[in-house]
Each structure stands twice: as structure tokens, then as C-alpha cells.
Amino acid sequence: MNVIAPPTPVLQVESLSISFPHPEGKGLVPLVQNVDFSIAEGEIMGLVGESGCGKSLTSLAILGLLPRPGVMSGGTIALNGLSLQSLDAESYRRLRGKAMALIPQDPLSALNPVYTIGNQLEEILTTHTDLDSSQRHLRMRELLDAVRISNPEQRLKAYPHEFSGGMRQRVLIAMALACTPKLLIADEPTTALDVTVQADILSLIQELCQDFNMATLLITHDMGVVAEICHKVAVMYAGHLVETALVEDLFASPQHPYTIGLLQSIPRPNVKQLHSIEGTPPSILSMPELGCRFIERCPQAEASLCATAEALAFRSLSPSHQHRCVKA
Ligand SMILES: Nc1ncnc2c1ncn2[C@@H]1O[C@H](COP(=O)(O)OP(=O)(O)OP(=O)(O)O)[C@@H](O)[C@H]1O
Ligand SMILES: [Mg+2]
Incomplete structure (x- = not known):
């Protein structure tokens, strides 16, 4: 029998947590919690979610550039098997720009x-x-x-x-x-650009990722961009990954109510009224301590099921499609 080994991940993030001090001195609050994903050579992973959900913090942790007083409070990050959190500042600096590189959001100020x-x-x-x-x-x-x-x-x-x-x-x-990096991180690379050039830049990133065989982490709040150029996607809500899947599977059969809400808010021809998800994400002051962080805005929430540690267990539809909703 011919068994094809899965591609070795270039980037492997396991149980990543990033915490900031509570503004009222009540200890550390995990703004990003237990985040897991991996990206292989030539693969583009979209990290999507609303403003403030922790997308940039996740990328900054990978780049070793977390802003103080933020700390990586748990987990591991590895690039081609090299554990990054054990690196000293100088080795990290040498790695940035060489083995991993960032395309920033604002091309003018960069x-x-x-x-x-x-x-x-x-x-x-x-x-x-x-x-x-x-x-x-x-x-x-x-x-x-x-x-x-x-x-x-x-x-x-x-x-x-x-x-x-x-x-x-x-x-x-x-x-x-x-320096032909192994990992490319693009944080909202087209938001500062004219709509007319956005598509050109995205297809350029897509081509280069393939030509240079790079693992690419594309951060966006736009599901349309994900559909356009990503292979797989991780949906983040208030610092938790709520669903991860191959792009076609996520669009065909979204499971988490937050993912469903995001997909319904993509502008489409012939649909005049855009759906929007009611309410706002929890702030650092109101982060639920236990269970699903989407609970306040979820049409299906049931406290006895959703406000429990059990609610955060990953449920698998297939090896590549997982979600964290007890009600799905
Ligand atoms: N330097 C900081 N000090 C305190 N809190 C911070 C800091 N940087 C980020 N945060 C908080 O961490 C959370 C996640 O921020 P992050 O910048 O990762 O969001 P994002 O998903 O990239 O949002 P956007 O789409 O607006 O760029 C937010 O609630 C933000 O207020
Ligand atoms: Mg950001």
C-alpha cells in the first residue's frame, strides 16, 4: 500500500495563550487562549475574526514581537521543528526577515x-x-x-x-x-489599499506562496478574501479558535454559530440587506471565565451547556474540520 505522508508543517502553534494584566489589577487575562494550528509548505491559512479577537497578537507572538505588558502565558511555537520561545532576542531578530517575514498592513508607514x-x-x-x-x-x-x-x-x-x-x-x-523566508505572515495586507488593487495584491501573494513554496499566514476579517486565496482557515472569536477547516468544507458546512454569522455577512449580488452579528465581543473586563466566549451573542446559547469547560472541547467532523460548539 502506498501511504503518502502528510506534509511536515513549517509552522506549528500548540496551545498558544497570550495574557495581559487585568486593568483593575485582578491578575492576568488570557486574550488569546489555547490556540492550535499548523501551516505546511505552499499552504495559505486564513486567520479570520472580528476586530480585537486576537489575530495580530497571535502573529506578533510568532514573530517574537508581543507588545508589553503582554506575555506568552502558555503553549509552544515551532518553525521547521525549531522551538521559538527558547530563542534569545538576538537569534529571534536574525530569524525575522530571514526565515520568517511580515507583510504589514499599512504600506505607507512601513x-x-x-x-x-x-x-x-x-x-x-x-x-x-x-x-x-x-x-x-x-x-x-x-x-x-x-x-x-x-x-x-x-x-x-x-x-x-x-x-x-x-x-x-x-x-x-x-x-x-x-531572503526567501519559509513562513510569510500577511496581516490585513490589502485593507489600506484601493479596492481596485486589492485583488491584484492577493493574487500576487497567492502566486508567490506557490512559487517560493512558503507557508503563509494570512490575517483578515474578510471571508471573501479567505474564499479567494486560502487553502484552510481558522476562525477566531475573542481569543479562542472556534472552528478550523479546509476552505471548501467551511463554506459548505459551517458548524459554529459565529462562523455561520460571519459567512452570512459576506456581501453578495442580489442580496440587498446584509446580515450582521448583533452585539460586540467581550472586552478584557467582561471576558467570560468559563466556556464559550460567544455566549452573549449566540442565538443558540444555553448557559447550562455553553458556560462550561466541556463546551470548549474540539469536536471533529473530519480530521481537517473541527469546531467548538456543543450545540452544533
Ligand atoms: N498593547 C496592548 N495592550 C493591551 N491590550 C492589547 C494590546 N494589544 C492588543 N490588545 C488587546 O488584545 C485584543 C486583541 O488585539 P489584536 O490586535 O490581536 O486584535 P485583531 O484581531 O488583530 O484586531 P484588528 O482586526 O482590529 O486588527 C484586543 O482586545 C486588544 O484591545
Ligand atoms: Mg490586527
Whole structure:
């Protein structure tokens, strides 16, 4: 019998918890709790959820850049089997930009206005590679080529203000790719851009992920984006993963009421009235201590079932489709 081994994950996150001090001094509050996922080579995983649910904190923990006074209060993060939480600050710094890279949300503020694109790209290559000056130049041309920026010679001499928003995002993608990272993290890479260029940037990320065989974590609040370019998806609500599945399975058979609410709020032709999920997520002051954090907004909630530790057990529909709803 021919057994095909599952691809080895590039990124493996297990039971990740991130806590902040309670503003009224009542100890630490886990804003992200027991989050598990993995991403393989060439795979794009969407991490979706409303504003404030902990998407960026999760990515910052992976990058070793958690803002103080936040702490990683539990779990493990491994990149190609290397445990990241044991790294010292200097080793982590070397890893960022080399083995893992971030495409930021705001392409304007991420570039330095007083240096040319060429200066900024070359600095990354000088820091992270042994290439000599002419090799660096060649590599910079290749990178602009990869992100479909024409006239590379001329473009390398230009300053950020000479580029449109979409072009600046392409430059930042080129910078992220400079050292052929294993893991690419894109945090809302298109929210600051015109709708007309959003689709181009997404399909560029999709192509590059395949060409460079990178594991990609794409953070978004937009299920439409997930449908467009992701292979699998993790749905986050108030710091808990509530459902993880392959994209086609999630759209075909969503299980958690929060996922269902998100899917119903995707704009569609012929549907005039958009569905929205009533209410707001719990704040750090009102986080339920036990059970499902969606309880206050859930049309199906039943306290005796949902406000229990048991409610958070993962239930499997298949090895790749899991959810955390007792009522599903
Ligand atoms: N530096 C900080 N100090 C205190 N709380 C923080 C800090 N950074 C984030 N938080 C809180 O952690 C929670 C998760 O924040 P995070 O930025 O991860 O959300 P997000 O899902 O990325 O949201 P968005 O879609 O708006 O970017 C929020 O409630 C936020 O207020
Ligand atoms: Mg964010």
C-alpha cells in the first residue's frame, strides 16, 4: 500500500495563550487562549475574526514581537521543528526577515520616506546575506521582477512617495521575500489599499506562496478574501479558535454559530440587506471565565451547556474540520 505522508508543517502553534494584566489589577487575562494550528509548505491559512479577537497578537507572538505588558502565558511555537520561545532576542531578530517575514498592513508607514526603494531593499540583503554588491544588485532586480514591478533599474532609484499604494505594497512584498523566508505572515495586507488593487495584491501573494513554496499566514476579517486565496482557515472569536477547516468544507458546512454569522455577512449580488452579528465581543473586563466566549451573542446559547469547560472541547467532523460548539 502506498501511504503518502502528510506534509511536515513549517509552522506549528500548540496551545498558544497570550495574557495581559487585568486593568483593575485582578491578575492576568488570557486574550488569546489555547490556540492550535499548523501551516505546511505552499499552504495559505486564513486567520479570520472580528476586530480585537486576537489575530495580530497571535502573529506578533510568532514573530517574537508581543507588545508589553503582554506575555506568552502558555503553549509552544515551532518553525521547521525549531522551538521559538527558547530563542534569545538576538537569534529571534536574525530569524525575522530571514526565515520568517511580515507583510504589514499599512504600506505607507512601513517604508522610510527618506531612502530610495533600492537603499531599503539592499539593507535587508546586507543584514541577512553574504551577497557582494553586484550579487545584491542582481537579486534586487529579481525581486522587483517577482512582484511584477517593471523598469527595475529606474524603480530602485525612486523614493516611496513616487509609488502608488499598490506599488508600495509590492515593494514591501519584495522586501519580505528578500531572503526567501519559509513562513510569510500577511496581516490585513490589502485593507489600506484601493479596492481596485486589492485583488491584484492577493493574487500576487497567492502566486508567490506557490512559487517560493512558503507557508503563509494570512490575517483578515474578510471571508471573501479567505474564499479567494486560502487553502484552510481558522476562525477566531475573542481569543479562542472556534472552528478550523479546509476552505471548501467551511463554506459548505459551517458548524459554529459565529462562523455561520460571519459567512452570512459576506456581501453578495442580489442580496440587498446584509446580515450582521448583533452585539460586540467581550472586552478584557467582561471576558467570560468559563466556556464559550460567544455566549452573549449566540442565538443558540444555553448557559447550562455553553458556560462550561466541556463546551470548549474540539469536536471533529473530519480530521481537517473541527469546531467548538456543543450545540452544533
Ligand atoms: N498593547 C496592548 N495592550 C493591551 N491590550 C492589547 C494590546 N494589544 C492588543 N490588545 C488587546 O488584545 C485584543 C486583541 O488585539 P489584536 O490586535 O490581536 O486584535 P485583531 O484581531 O488583530 O484586531 P484588528 O482586526 O482590529 O486588527 C484586543 O482586545 C486588544 O484591545
Ligand atoms: Mg490586527
